[in-house]
Amino acid sequence: MNLKADLLVIGGGMAGLVAGTVASESGLTTLLLRKGQSATANSSGAIDVIGYVPDVLEPFSSPEEGLLAIVALYPLHPYAIVGYGDDVTSEETSAAIIGRVREAIMWLKEHLGGTIASVTGEFDTNMHLITIIGTTKPTCLAQMTMCPGDLEDREDSVLLFAGITGCSEFNPSAAAKTYIEDRMALDGPPHKVGHCMFQVTPFGKSFNISSIEIARHLDREGSIEALAEQLKVQVKRIGATHVALPPVLGIRNAIANKSKLEKLIGATVFELLGFPPSVPGLRLQQALEGVFIKAGGKMLVGHEAISHVRTKQRVAAVIARGPLREIRVDAKAIILATGKYIGGGIAGDEKGLRETVFDIMTVTDDYHSSRDIVPSRSTNRLSINPTGQPIQACGVGIDSQFRPVREDGLEWAENLFAAGAVLAGYNYSVEKSGLGVALTSGYSAAKNAIDFLREVKQVE
Ligand SMILES: Cc1cc2nc3c(=O)[nH]c(=O)nc-3n(C[C@H](O)[C@H](O)[C@H](O)COP(=O)(O)OP(=O)(O)OC[C@H]3O[C@@H](n4cnc5c(N)ncnc54)[C@H](O)[C@@H]3O)c2cc1C
Structure with a gap:
């Protein structure tokens, strides 16, 4: 079966559902593939933006304070990439980052209003919830x-x-x-x-x-x-x-x-x-799916993207395996939001780490290729420690538009964007930044994909 969409989103956790909703609301026909359950549904259901700098025990009092620190320390952190632009001063970059994360948080709060996962809280302060x-x-x-x-x-x-x-x-x-x-x-x-x-x-x-x-x-x-x-x-x-x-x-x-x-x-x-299985995580997942469908998005659950068709600089189509048949989706732009080890976007074995849909190069937190890194070499012996597990920071490297990059730093395909836990350069479990990064990068990747399609006159 052949399907067509302006935008194809691969992955149905926080990053993919936010990206898909933003795109649908802008008038794009959007199709989302979700192969199985997400880390989002297993999370505690509270949305962290940034709680800590790795190795420091004192929490940030507000997301703003945390964002300023984290982007200064880690210039390739997904939050830092949100602020990349031409000819801007560092003050302008910081203001752009804080502005975009605040915008994404307000967008989420408004969209979850009235759902089973309605949220409370402000961007200007971190709450300290009891576990x-x-x-x-x-x-x-x-x-x-x-x-x-x-x-x-x-x-x-x-x-x-x-x-x-x-x-x-x-x-x-x-x-x-x-x-x-x-x-x-x-x-x-x-x-x-x-x-x-x-x-x-x-x-x-x-x-x-x-x-x-x-x-x-x-x-x-x-x-x-x-x-x-x-x-x-x-x-x-x-x-x-x-x-x-x-x-x-x-x-x-x-x-x-x-x-x-x-x-x-x-x-x-x-x-x-709580820990998984998480009732609030499930509520968040179901609420986000409801928001996406209400915006006009279409979702195929139980469909796994397995290969693609490429034409020169673009991905022209993605092949997905469903319960009954294989489908081909022709799309003008694609957002990869497949998560990490739980979602299934990154997998590791005795040969190393790989991105599972397009086989894009994966990198470590210091941007060396992690293709040949055996997972056991990238984990600490102590499962819980202040610096976390280095393997959690591995993933796909991106450019300023949230497009995955090749070894030479250029985009892997001009119409492929990525968001959420599949990205490299941050370690959510020690930073307490998981759903915040997924939200902000999903929101930003969708905005960039929309701009790209309008620039190349693929959509009005
Ligand atoms: C136990 C646990 C607790 C957590 N608690 C918190 C918390 O309290 N607060 C917080 O902010 N963060 C928390 N996090 C982190 C947070 O859940 C993740 O960072 C976030 O959910 C990542 O979202 P995502 O959309 O990028 O990926 P995911 O939510 O993992 O979604 C990935 C999606 O991609 C789909 N997929 C993968 N491959 C394919 C394919 N080939 N074809 C089609 N679909 C595919 C998967 O089925 C899934 O739907 C927690 C994580 C865990 C594991």
């Missing part, structure tokens, strides 16, 4: 359900960590211990923290329950009332003003569930940031 292990993490935007309200501002606040019997993903007593130790060191409220367990039996199951099963259960009528009956007793027991739950408040109805629960128990309820 399921009781630590905190700097982030820019949080889903409404994750917001702890005035917990750390009220002198009389009391926090209850509530876990679920049979769900091993969250240990409330360990989280409470870690959290209160941090608060004592900072000498800030809450000064009292407690923990409890409650019971939820999704579909009659009382053990080995996953957070996704609980979230689906809490979307059903009557289940929030049953949960409130148990929590009310515990809230009263310690005088809790706030209740921290693992991220399980629902997939379709999480925001309404939070308000209902708060009314019934008389305390602020919020979800902690």
Whole structure:
């Protein structure tokens, strides 16, 4: 089967869905291929812009502060590339970077408004959200359900960590211990923290329950009332003003569930940031897909881009394998947003690292070819350390237009752009920049692709 589009997006995580939405809203016919699940759906669902410089333990108080530092230290970081232009001073470059990231954040906030992953937060400050292990993490935007309200501002606040019997993903007593130790060191409220367990039996199951099963259960009528009956007793027991739950408040109805629960128990309820499988990550994925479809984009799920047809300087078509057949998509421009190891955009084996769709050269964070780098040589022995894993910074190098480059630094094809975790030059797990880079680069790559198509008069 042959299909045609102005723009083909390969990849359906944050970067691809944002790029596809921006293009569709500008009037381009846009087709998106997604082979499977994304890192976006496995993320905590909070949108980090920039939290840390690698190797430094003090978090940035705002994305602006972090962006200025990171682009000064790493001139080839994807955030730095956003500001590249001809004949501009360094002040103008910094202003362009901050302006573009702010614009992308505001765009996302507006587009997620009214969806199941509606977000709160401002570009001018980093929030410090609590994780399921009781630590905190700097982030820019949080889903409404994750917001702890005035917990750390009220002198009389009391926090209850509530876990679920049979769900091993969250240990409330360990989280409470870690959290209160941090608060004592900072000498800030809450000064009292407690923990409890409650019971939820999704579909009659009382053990080995996953957070996704609980979230689906809490979307059903009557289940929030049953949960409130148990929590009310515990809230009263310690005088809790706030209740921290693992991220399980629902997939379709999480925001309404939070308000209902708060009314019934008389305390602020919020979800902690969790690990995969992630209910808020799933909500974010579904909301972004809804936004893309609403903008007029078309999406083929379960379709994997496997090869391409090239004519001189351009990619003319991409061949994708679907569940039933192979398709050929002829497109005027293409955005590669296939993610890294989880999404499947970069793969590694005993021979080295490779980009999986076009076989574009991959590079390390210092822009040496990583084609022959065996993954085990590019990983630290300690899985968690302040400098992270070097292999996370490997990916595709790009030019100022977000076009992948060849070994000689020139663009690989004039109509191929790239965005998100497939890019080289940043390490999201230590910087806390993952969804922020995916958003900003997806937004920027789409704008550049639109400009390119208008310049070459391929579209009006
Ligand atoms: C466990 C975990 C927790 C995280 N937590 C956070 C967090 O709290 N905050 C934050 O900001 N960031 C977080 N991140 C990082 C963040 O999730 C990623 O940086 C971001 O989602 C990358 O988005 P992406 O669109 O580039 O790639 P992905 O979301 O991975 O999407 C890639 C897409 O490409 C598709 N694809 C791949 N190859 C093909 C092909 N050949 N054909 C068709 N489709 C293809 C995949 O199926 C997928 O849909 C976390 C990451 C992980 C793994």
